[in-house]
Amino acid sequence: KAGVTQTPRYLIKTRGQQVTLSCSPISGHRSVSWYQQTPGQGLQFLFEYFSETQRNKGNFPGRFSGRQFSNSRSEMNVSTLELGDSALYLCASSWGLAGGRANTGELFFGEGSRLTVL
């Protein structure tokens, strides 16, 4: 089955701009979470969506936001970009608690969107 798809894979923005990243989860998965990966801070949890509702949020400023659509696809948005936002943004999907399936906690990750802010 198709894996987690993230678009775009690479993008370059300038400070002050905003960016929207997209994530299509594995078919049937209803939980989508986002992580930021940087050399300095490592992998950090941004937020998780389940059935179109934000279920959990990490310690990031309000410039970072997300949403999930009825088909479980998710987008994250970063406004007023700063140099420090340059990172690999990883999306992961899982069953969540949906459909009676056992929630193994296994996350399926996409290849990420690499954002460079100049």
Added chain:
Amino acid sequence: AQKVTQAQTEISVVEKEDVTLDCVYETRDTTYYLFWYKQPPSGELVFLIRRNSFDEQNEISGRYSWNFQKSTSSFNFTITASQVVDSAVYFCALSEAINTGTASKLTFGTGTRLQVTL
């Protein structure tokens, strides 16, 4: 607060050598889950194993084995007879109880880069 420490930043071995990647964690939860993920150069994180806090049995999967010791808060990963294809960054991660619906909020260690050469 949860914390995962991977003290080994980088390890280099020659093919066929055994190698152990260390992981030490901190949590106040009595129920929690531990994970290992592999990140090849393509970027996506690949799930390797999940362990819950009540199951201290060691596990072996092919050339991979995991040693979970609650007494020392460690969850170490050993690759036997390493191969060049094992070269990647390996992350240990911790999550609180999955039944609370927050399985997607993983706390990752900083990763260990494993380089296997011929």
